[in-house]
Amino acid sequence: INAIQDLKETLRPWKAQGKTIIIAEHRLYWLTELCDRVIYLRDGSVEHDMSMPEFCRISPEILRKLGLRTLHLTNLCYRKEQSRTEESFTLRNYRYSYRSRPASVLDIPEVTLPRGGVIAIIGNNGAGKSTLSKCLCGLQKRFGGNCRCGESVHSRRQMLKKSYLVMQDVNHQLFCESVEEELRLGMDEENEAEFMRVMDSLELVPFKERHPMSLSGGQKQRVAIASALLAGKEFLVFDEPTSGLDFYHMERTAGLLSSLGGEKTVLIVTHDPELIVRCCDYVIHMEQGAVKEQYVLNEVGL
Numbered sequence: 001i002n003a004i005q006d007l008k009e010t011l012r013p014w015k016a017q018g019k020t021i022i023i024a025e026h027r028l029y030w031l032t033e034l035c036d037r038v039i040y041l042r043d044g045s046v047e048h049d050m051s052m053p054e055f056c057r058i059s060p061e062i063l064r065k066l067g068l069r070t071l072h073l074t075n076l077c078y079r080k081e082q083s084r085t086e087e088s089f090t091l092r093n094y095r096y097s098y099r100s101r102p103a104s105v106l107d108i109p110e111v112t113l114p115r116g117g118v119i120a121i122i123g124n125n126g127a128g129k130s131t132l133s134k135c136l137c138g139l140q141k142r143f144g145g146n147c148r149c150g151e152s153v154h155s156r157r158q159m160l161k162k163s164y165l166v167m168q169d170v171n172h173q174l175f176c177e178s179v180e181e182e183l184r185l186g187m188d189e190e191n192e193a194e195f196m197r198v199m200d201s202l203e204l205v206p207f208k209e210r211h212p213m214s215l216s217g218g219q220k221q222r223v224a225i226a227s228a229l230l231a232g233k234e235f236l237v238f239d240e241p242t243s244g245l246d247f248y249h250m251e252r253t254a255g256l257l258s259s260l261g262g263e264k265t266v267l268i269v270t271h272d273p274e275l276i277v278r279c280c281d282y283v284i285h286m287e288q289g290a291v292k293e294q295y296v297l298n299e300v301g302l
Contacts, residue, residue: 123286188232
């Protein structure tokens, strides 16, 4: 939220100078005080062209029918609780610094989280969220922390086998010649029913013969999310999974991630409050590489 406010304050002087600014965006709440005009595209054609005041008068119901997100974050609310689920896992000695930056970017001596939860990892840019995700998945070679699940203690190498990370830039993890090949590549065992369920849920069936790199940014994200869901890993980590998704596909993705709760442990690095209230049941709030607070989400209102 703070970074978005900074972006708004960067754009305001440009607008005041008379520059033309075009923003392609799905998250609308930060644009209502900045933009003058809204153009709504469907299938490559302009379906609506209106002023921002006109757009702001559209009801939430019509926005949803158009596949658009909320204009006001005040419509989203939740209550914090401090209770814990019975099953949990503990991350210990989660400390890390990059060679180019001697100061620690991650400093978490110990944190206990719900096993089988859908956990949002929130915080400002540079808070250590992505570093935490990479350490959890065993991707940082100089990392020495561990993860305790019940009586078992998993090292970095073991977590590498138990985890799957969907990166923010999914272009780095799409390798195959077709969407279908991409999704089957990471499956630990053939399960045609589950394969089709995930493909259908994320509306990827029409693209199954397409090359992944020929898809739009949001479609690529859905392919990467589907790959994670089919990988059969115990820990699934998503870094900004909905940044390129419209309301409809954000909601479908949220439903899929929510359905994994209890079966998998899902961690979502996100700045998307609309996603959080739709699928997460727990939140870690990070600042300066440490956990500032953690809490259960309950009684969500949209």
